[in-house]
Amino acid sequence: MEQTIESDSKSFTLNYIDWKTPSNNSFHVVAEFSVERARSTETVRPDIVLFVNGIPFSVIECKSPKVDVEQAVSQNIRNQGDDYIPRLFTFVQQVMAVNKNAAQYATAGTPKKFWGVWKEQGKEQEDKDIDIDKAVNTALSDDVKSQLFSGEFSTARNFFDELEAEGKRLVTEQDKSIYSLCRPERLLDLVYRFTLFDGGIKKVARYQQYFVIKATIARIKKLGSSSQSAEGSSSRQGGVIWHTQGSGKSLTMVMLTRAMALDPQLINPRIILVTDRDDLDKQLGNTFAACGLSRERATSGRNLVKHLKDKVGLITTLIHKFEKGWVAEKFVDESQDIFVLVDESHRTNFGSLAARMRQMLPNACFLGFTGTPLLKKEKNNFAKFGGLIEPHYTIKQAVADEAVLPLLYEGRHVEMEQNQSAIDLWFERHTADLSKEQKADLKKKYARAEMLNKADQVIYMRAFDISEHFRANWQGTGFKAQLVAPGKSAALKYQKFLQEIGTVTTEVVISSPDTREGHEEVDEGPTDDVGKFWEKMMKRFGSEDEYTKQVINQFKHGDDPEILIVVDKLLTGFDAPRNTVLYLCRTLREHTLLQAIARVNRLYEGKEFGYIVDYASVLGELDEALTMYEAFEGFDEDDLAGTLTSINEEVFKLPQRYSDLWDLFKEVKNSKDEEAYEVLLADNELREEFYECLSAFSKSLGIALSSEQFIMNSDENKLKKYKDDLKRFQNLKAAVKLRYAEAIDYRDYEPKIKKLLDTHIQANEVTQLNEPVNIFDEKMFNMVKEDQGVYQTKTTASKADTIAHATKRSISENMDEDPVFYEKFSKLIQEAIDDFKARRISDLEYLNRVIDIRNKVATKQHDDVPENIRENDEACAYFGLVKPQIEKIAMLYDMDEDQIDTIASETSLAIQRIIDVHWKVDFWDDSDIQKTAMNDIDDYLYDEVKEQHGVALSLEQMDEIIEKTMQVAKHRRHH
Template identity: 30%
Template sequence: MTLEWAKERPVEYKIIHQLESYGYTYLHGGSLESERTSKSDVVLEKRLGQSVKRLNPWIDDNNIHKVIRSITHLDAPSLMENNEALFGYLVNAISVPQDLGQGKKNQTVRLIDFEDIANNEFLVVNQFHINGPSETIIPDVIVFINGLPIAVIECKSATVTEPISRAISQLTRYQRDVEKLFWYNHVMIACCDVQAKFGSIGSKARHYGEWKDTYPLLKNDVGSNSTPQDILVAGMLTKENLLDMIRNFVVYEVENGRTIKKVSRYQQFRATNKTINRILNEDKGGVIWATQGSGKSLTMVYLATKIRRLKQLNKPSIVIVTDRTDLDDQITKTFRRCGFPNPKQASKVVQLRDFLTHANGDTIMTTVQKFQESAEELGLEVLNDASNIIVMVDESHRTQYAGLAMNMRTALPNAIYLGFTGTPIDKEDRSTLQTFGPYIDTYSIQQAVDDGATLPIFYESRLPELRVEGESLDAIFDRVFIDYSEEDRERIKKRYANEESIIGSSQRIRQVCLDIIQHYENYIQPNGFKAQIVAINRETAVLYKEILDELNGPESVVIFSGNNNDSEKMKKYHTTKEQQKAFIERFKKPLKEDGLSFIIVCDMLLTGFDAPIEQVMYLDKPLKEHNLLQAIARTNRTYDKKTYGLIVDYYGVSLFLKKALAIFTSTDVEGALTNISAEIPRLETRHCSAMRFFDKVNKNNIEDCIKILEPEDVRHQFEKHFKRFSESMDMIMPNPVAAPYREDLKFLGKLRQYAKNRYRDEKLDISDCGEKVRKLIEDYIISIDVESLHKPISIFEKNFDYKVKGMTNDQAKASEMEHAIRHEIKVKMKENPVFYSSLKERLEELINRHREKRINDAQLAWELEQVIEEVRKQNSDKESDGLTSKTRPIFQLLQLEWTNSYEDNEKVKETTDTINESLSEYLIDEGISDKEDLKRQARAEIKGILRKAKAPREKLDLLAQQILELTIINREK
C-alpha cells in the first residue's frame, strides 16, 4: 500500500491496517486476477480447494472439485435461501462419498476450522472487481475466509453528505447487481471512521446497527482515541470473534412465511460470552439484565446454541423456565422459528418430571408454576443430579424465588442457574443475586433507545378531573355521582366507595372511552398503529368493551382469565386459548389488513407480549415498580415509521412516577418515561433548523427557494432537518400547540416535492413521513397545484415541452432541462455508455460556460433544447442511419474502440449487424443473465466475429464482454 493510496482512501486504508494487526493477510484485488477464471467469480476457488485439503487431509482431488462445485452452483430461487444453505455448510459441514478403507461412505468435509483458528486463511482484499449480469462492482474491502467472501465493507469519507446512508445504498445495490457475492455473506459494514454500522443480507437502512463494544478486548487495547469504526472492527472482525459469530450468533427466523436473517447485536454477543466464561471458569450462574424489547429471547437462543457446543460440558441439557404460559409458548416458538433442534415443551408436571429425569443433551421448556405449585407431585426429590444442566429463568422476579429456589434446586441440585430479566434489580432486592449470583451483564433502557434497539416511551396525562391522585377519590366520587341526592351519595359511599368501584363506575368509564376514541382517531390511527387498554379489574375491562362498542369506537376485544363463578354478563366475554391466540394474531397485523384496533386487558398481556404495531397504552390501573416497567415496554418495539411509544395515563401513575421508580438505581431507569411536553421545545428547535435554509430568499418565490436546494449536499442536510421537524409535528398534531407550525410544514412539504421533481431526487419522498404529516402536505399541494404530485416528466413525454414553455423565466427553464438531461444520463448510461459519457461531458461544458458567464440564461436554455433533441433522436427507432436504439450502442462502442474513418465505419456497421443477428438466438432465453455457460458461448461468438473483421486483437476480450452486457441490457429494457 503506497502512501499516496493511503491518503486517497484513508478509511479503507485504516480498516486494512487494523485487520493486518489482527493477523489478516492483505492483498490488492488486482493481484488475485490470475487466480480467477472470470471476473464474475466471487469465490477464490484455488484457495478454497487448498483450504479444504488442509482441513480434510484424506479428501481426494475429485471430491475437492465436487465440494467447490456444490457451494458455487446453488440453485435456490432466492438470495436468502442460498445464504442459509451456505451457512448450513459452513457451520455443520458438507458431506461427500469417499472410500477411506472401509468402503465408500459419506464423509464430513469441514470448510472452516472453528476449533483451531490458525488452520484457516484470513484475507483482507480491496478493489476487487466483480462482473455482474449487467454491472461491474468494486466493493472497497472484502474479507475472505478460506477463499469465501464472508464480509463486504463499503467505506466513505466522513466529509461527504450522509456517508453511512450512501454506503448502505451501495451495499443494497451490490446485492441486486451481483447477488452471488452475498451467498457467502455473514455481515455487511458501512463506515466512514467516525461512524460505522453493520447489517445482514436483506437489511433495510433502519435495521443497520452500531457495534459499541470491543469485548473481549478492552477499549484501551484498541486505542485511547478509537473511533466507532475501530470499535466495530475490533468487536466483529478479530479472527476469534468473527468465527464465533458465524458459528453461534446467526439465526434464520421465519416470520409470517418470510425468512429473516438475524445477526447478533453487540450486547447479545457480550452477554452470551460473559455467561459462558462464568460457567466454565467459575462454575456458577448469575443475572443477565437486557431491557425489554432489546432481544433478550434471542440472547437465550444464542447462549443455548453455544452451550450445546461446549465439549467441556459433555452434552449439556438446557432448561428454559418462564413464569407465564404465554411466555412459555412465546419463547418455545422463538427457539423453533430460529431452527433450534427439537425443544421439548412440558405441558404437564408429570411430563416435566420425565423430561428432567431422563435429560441428556435436551432442551426443555417449562413454567415455574410446575415447580412451585406442584411440589408434592414433583416429589421434592432429586430428579437429576447432573452438573451439566443449565437452567435459564426468564423474567426472574423475586415473588418466585422462594418456591423456585427450594423446589427446583431440590430437583436439580447441581445445575447452574441463570436469571434473565427485562427490568433492573431494585435496591431492596437481595434474593435475586442470592438465588442466581451477581450480574453477568447489563443493557439498560437508555442504551437500548440510543442504539435504536427500542423506541423512547413518552407519557401524557389525560382528563385530570377523572384521575386518581392519592386522596382524590372523594372528588371523583362527587363528580361521578353528581346527579344523586346528598343522602343517596352518602349511602352509596359507605357501601361502595372503594377505589375499584369508583374507577370502574360507568359514568367515569364513558368519559374516558370518549377521550380514548378521540385521542386514538386523531393521534394514533392515522399512522396505522394500534392500542392496548389496561383496566383496573376484569369487570371494568368488560365495561370498557361494552361502552366502546356502544359509542361506535374502533373494533376491540377484551381478554381476561375467566372462571366458573363469573356472572352471565362476564361469561359472554370468556375466550378459549385458541380464540385469544387468534385475537392476538389479528392485532399484530397491519391496520389496513385487520381493523382490530384495541386489546382490552387487566392483567394478561402486560408481560411477554410483543406486538410492534402497538404504539399506545391507555393506562387506567395502578402499576408500580417492576410491573410498571414491564407494562409500558409493550409500546417500545420498533416498527416501520414508528418513532416512539406512548402511555396515556388516566389513573395518575405518571404523577407519582418518581416514587414508583425510586426503588431502582437512577441510572438504571434513566429514559424509562418522558413527558410528552418535553417534545414542544424540541419541536421549536427543529422548526428553526428546517426553516433556516430559506432565511435569505423570498419565500413567496418558489424558484428562488428551489435554487437553494440545487446542491445535493444541501438537499441532504435539508432532508435530515425536515424529517426531524415532521417527526415532532406528527407526534404533536392535532394538538393546538402545533398550530403555529402547520403553515411552515406545508410550505416545506410543497418545496420538497417541487425539488424532488426538479432534481429527480427520489429520496425527497413524502411517503416516508407520518400519515398525519403526509396527508396535510398532500392536501395542501393538491389545493394549489395537482401536477406537483405527479412524477417528474421525462424529456420523451409529449407534455415536457409544454411544461418548460409555461415556466416564468429562462433560469427556471434551463434548470428544468438541465436536471431532466442529467436524469436521462443517469438512467441510460448502462444502455449506451459511449453516447451518454459524451453527452455528460457536453452538458458539464455548457454548465461551466454559464457559470463563468460566457452564456446567459436564455442562451443556456437554447443550447439545452438542442441537447434534448439529440437525445430524442438517439433513442428513436427510426433507421435513418440504418441503426436502431438497440444496435446503435454497439455501433458507437465499436466506433470508439476501433476507428473513426468513414470507410471503416461501414465495416463497423456490418460487424454490428452480424453480431446482432448472431446474438438473437442466445437472447431468446430470457434467463441468460444467470446462465454462465450461455454467456460464455455468446462471448466466444462475438470474439469470432470481431476477429474475422480484424478488430484490435488486444481488445477482443473486453469488447466481447461489453457488447454482451449492452445487448442484454437493451433487450431487457
C-alpha cells in the same frame, strides 16, 4: 465423505473449518473482489472480502468519513439482491459497513433497521485497546507493502508512507470494530457459537449478548463456589442476567443454551426453562424450536418428573409444576449438570414454588433472566441467589445503540366538570381542520357523555379523547395502539364506547372469566357482560388459545384492529413492532409498568418513538426524577435512566427546528419572492439540507400537535404560523423537486409526516409531489412549454430549469443503453445550465437551447452516423462503441472518415445480427449461450474486420468491444 481404495470403502468427516484451533485455518483478505452479477456479464466489486480456507466469510463495505455509514449498509444489502451477487452471500456469515468514525455489522439477509453496533465490554477491554493501538501503529515490512500496494492500489503507498513517517496515529472506531469482529479467533467464535437461524432468519449476537454469555459460561464452570448453596455443595455459581426489554432476551437464552452444549468442559448439560405463565412458556418454547433446538414441554407435575428421570436435555415448564411433581413423587435429582434458566426471575424466583424447585434440584445451577431493573429490596435476594452477572444492559444503552426506540410520555387528564367556554376552546383547537359536518358530528358524540352515570362518563370521555387522538395522529399510518383498562368489564365498556363513536376499530383480548362469578341460577350461563363476551368469543374462535392467537395475528399483520384493548394479558411477553401508542387507563406499578410501556419500544420501519399516553396519572406531567413517583420509588435512579422522556422535551425542539429552516433562506431579500427561493435551492447540497430541515421540523410539529398541553397552551396565531409555513415549505419542496428533476423523496411518505399533512393541511393547499417531467411524454412536455397546469405561474427560467434537469435525468437513466450518444448530450445540457448560471445567456436563450437539446434527445437524432444505420437505434449504440476503437488505429492504414464509418457501421450491424441469432427469452440467464454469442462476435472482429478489411484490432480492443456491446445489449434487451 466416503473414499474407496481397492474395494475398501471408508467414511471420513471433512471439517472445512477448524473451529477449536483458529490458527490451523488459512485467512486471506481480498480488496475489490470482483464477482459477476446474476444474469449479466457485469461485475460488482465489494470493497473487502475475508476468506477462511477459501470460503468467503465476511464482506466489508467502506466509505469516506464524509459519507454516512448508512450508505455502506444500503450498498451491502443491495449487493445481496437477486439482480446483483446473491451467490457470494450464500457463504458469507458476517457483513459490515464502515467509515473512519462508525461501523455497523449484521448477518447476510439482515434488514437495515436490525444492523447493530459493536462495543467491547468486560475486564479485558483495556487490554484490547492496547492491542488495537499496537496493531495499527506497527510498521509494515517493505515486502508486505510491495504486495499490499500493488496494481491499482500502488498510488496509495505514498499516502501511507507519509502517515507512517509522521509517527503514531489515534485508533478510530473503524479500527476498533474491525479488530473486535474480524480478528480470526473472534470471527470464528461469533460464527460457530453465536450465529443461529430464528424461523429461517439468520441472526448474530449483539455485543451485550456475546459478553454476558461469555461471562456466564466462565462463571458456571466453577464448582462448589455458589453462594446460594450449603457449604461443601458441589453446585455451580448461578446469577441473574439483566438485559432490558426488547434487546433479545429470549435469543440470549437460546444462545446461552447452545454455548453450554458446545463447551467441551460442560459434559451433557441438561437445561430446564422455567416461566410462570402459560403463554410465556409457549412463546419461549416456540423461540427455541424456531432456532432448531427441540425441547420437551412438561404438561403436568408427573410429566415433569418423568422428563427429569429420563434425563431429557431440554425441558420447558411452568414453575408451579415443581410443587405438583413433588406432591406426586417426592423426586430429587442431585445432578450438578442441571441448569435452570428462569424467565422474568423477579417474579418467579422467590416464594414457596421456587423453594420446591430448589428442593427437587439441590445441586442445579440457577440462572435468572429479567428485562426490568431490580428493585432495591430485590437486590439483596439476588445477591443470595448468585448476584448480577455483568455486563448488564440498561434501557439507556439500548436506546443509544438503537436496539429499541425511546419512549415519549404524556400525561392527559379528561375534565368531567368542564365549563362551556373550556369545551368551546377544546373544540376550536381540535377541530380546526375538520369540515362543518364533521364538527357537528363530533359535538353530538361528545354530548353523549351527559347521558351516562359518573363512572361510565369517565370511560366515555377517555374513549372519546383516545379516538380523536388516534384519528388525528396515527390513523392510516399503519401504526397501532394498545389500551390498558383497569378490569375486564371496563375493557368491554371502552370497546363499546369506541365502537359507538365509530372512528377507530378495536378488539379486546382478556383471559377467561372466573366461572364461579356471574351465575344466578343452577345451569344458567353467565349473566354479566364479561361472561357473555367470553361465550361469544368461544363460539367465534373455538378456544382461548385460538381466540388470542387470531386476534394478535390480526393486530400484528392486518389493517384492523387499530387499537387492542387489554387488562393484564399481553402486558408482558407480547411483541408487535407496529404497536406504537400505549393508552394507560389503569394504575400500574414497578415491574408491571416497566413491562407494559416496553410494548411500544420495538423497532419498525418509519417509527421513531414509542408513545405512552397516561390517563391514570401514573406519573402526572413527568417533571421529576422517575424515582420520585410512587410507581417507581422502589428502583434506583441510575437503573431507570432513559426509560421515559417527557413529550415536552421533543416539543421544546420545535422552535429551534423552525428557526433552522428559515435560516437557510437568509440571503433571500424579499420573503414573498418564491422564484428567489427556488433559484437559491439550485445548489444540490443546500437543497438536501433544506429537505433535512423540513423533515425535522415536520416531525417535531407532528409530535407537538399530538400533545394536548401544546395545543391548549400555545398561542393560536403561532399555531397558525407553524401550519401555514409547513404548507409553504412543502409547496416549495414540490416546486424544486419538479424544477430540478429529482426522484420522489420517500421522506415525504414517512407515515407520520404524511399523516401530519393529511390531518392539518387541506388537500388542495399543498402541491402534490409528482414524478419528474418525462421528456418523452409530448403532452407533459407541452404543458411546460405552454404554461399549463402547475406550470402556469412559472417563470421562463423555472421552465427552462425544469426541462434542462428533466433532460439531464433522462440522459442519466438511459446512459447505459447508448453511452456515446447520451454522453454527448449530457455535456451539452450541462454547458447550457452553466452558461445560464454564469449569466452568459438570457432566460429565453436558456429555454430555447434546452428545448432544442431535449428534442434531439427525445427523438434520438443521430446526425453523425452513416445513412445505412441512422434509423436503427440499436446499431447506432454499437456504432458509438466500435468507431473509437477503429479510429485509434486508422492512421496506420491511412483511412479517411468514410472508410472508418463504413467498417464501424457494418460491424455494428453484424453484432446486432449475431445477438439476434442467439437471442431467446432467458438469454441473460444462460451463460453458455452468452459465451457462444461473444465468441461469434470475436470471430467476426478477427475474420471480417481483419481479413476482409485489413484492419487488425488488438486483442485488448476486441475484448473491450465485446464487453461493452454486451453490456449495452443487456440494458437495451433486459426485458
